Amino acid sequence: MAGTTQRKREVFPSKDELSVALAKYTANLSAKFCKEKGFFTVVLSGGGLIDWLCKLLEPPYIDSVEWSKWHVFWVDERVCSYEDPDSNYKLAMDGFLSKVGIPNENIYAIDKHYSADGDAENCAMLYEECLRKLVKQNILPLCTYGKYQYPQFDLQLLGMGPDGHMASLFPGHPQIHVIDKWVTYITDSPKPPPKRITFTLPVINSALYNLMAVCDDHTEQCPRSIAEIFKHNNLALPAANLTAQVEEMWYLDQAAASLL
Numbered sequence: 319m320a321g322t323t324q325r326k327r328e329v330f331p332s333k334d335e336l337s338v339a340l341a342k343y344t345a346n347l348s349a350k351f352c353k354e355k356g357f358f359t360v361v362l363s364g365g366g367l368i369d370w371l372c373k374l375l376e377p378p379y380i381d382s383v384e385w386s387k388w389h390v391f392w393v394d395e396r397v398c399s400y401e402d403p404d405s406n407y408k409l410a411m412d413g414f415l416s417k418v419g420i421p422n423e424n425i426y427a428i429d430k431h432y433s434a435d436g437d438a439e440n441c442a443m444l445y446e447e448c449l450r451k452l453v454k455q456n457i458l459p460l461c462t463y464g465k466y467q468y469p470q471f472d473l474q475l476l477g478m479g480p481d482g483h484m485a486s487l488f489p490g491h492p493q494i495h496v497i498d499k500w501v502t503y504i505t506d507s508p509k510p511p512p513k514r515i516t517f518t519l520p521v522i523n524s525a526l527y528n529l530m531a532v533c534d535d536h537t538e539q540c541p542r543s544i545a546e547i548f549k550h551n552n553l554a555l556p557a558a559n560l561t562a563q564v565e566e567m568w569y570l571d572q573a574a575a576s577l578l
């Protein structure tokens with residue numbers, strides 16, 4: 319997969335300092351893209367990330383960010399109802415999106431009915447269709463890789479699981495190799511719940527800016543995965559395959575970076 323950027327990283331003494339930097343990075347890019355083209359396309363993940371975005375809900379950002387110009391997507395989603403505590407949509411709505419003024423029509427969630435029915439294949443198909451419509455409406459430009467074209471987002475805010483997974487691309491599972499689709503699905507995820515949809519790797523890597531935030535909660539595996547990625551570029555870990563079109567930035571807390 320073509321990569322155009324150098325992997326960059328910053329290590330923060332604590333989650334709190336990482337959150338401050340994450341808010342600043344996101345707000346700066348929001349201001350840049352809103353000024354340049356009138357809107358900002360942002361992709362969220364689930365997990366700890368939503369919690370770490372909390373500083374955006376405080377001054378100065380809560381008042382200065384042009385929330386009405388945001389378009390929000392998910393890099394992966396669990397195939398379950400919107401009310402299920404496993405839902406990445408619910409996590410982001412409850413912890414972040416319901417507290418800022420993003421128009422409902424700019425929040426692009428997984429299909430409500432197929433997800434409640436547990437139909438991962440149709441959820442993936444419909445999410446890809448949604449992205450294709452936004453390409454036609456000039457909200458998402460296309461990025462060409464080899465013989466395929468992929469939608470291009472301004473910023474993706476990503477997280478990594480201790481096993482090195484990103485989005486719902488898991489080590490040893492075939493979804494990481496899918497290049498002829500924008501959104502694919504998994505029905506046997508090693509991390510519950512088993513049914514999920516996920517952007518494919520080339521879509522993830524087509525983004526202009528990719529920020530990967532990793533904080534470790536005293537797992538032994540997370541710092542080992544970070545060391546595998548930064549010291550050995552071990553591509554068996556899906557997160558090691560991350561790149562971006564303008565900037566690939568990793569924000570690590572001290573615990574996650576402890577083996578570097």
Ligand SMILES: O=C1O[C@H](COP(=O)(O)O)[C@@H](O)[C@H](O)[C@H]1O
Nearest residue numbers: 363364365366367477478479485
């Ligand atoms: O299952 C998922 O895991 C990853 C990492 O989450 P974390 O809890 O280790 O922070 C997350 O980025 C992804 O969106 C989510 O579906």
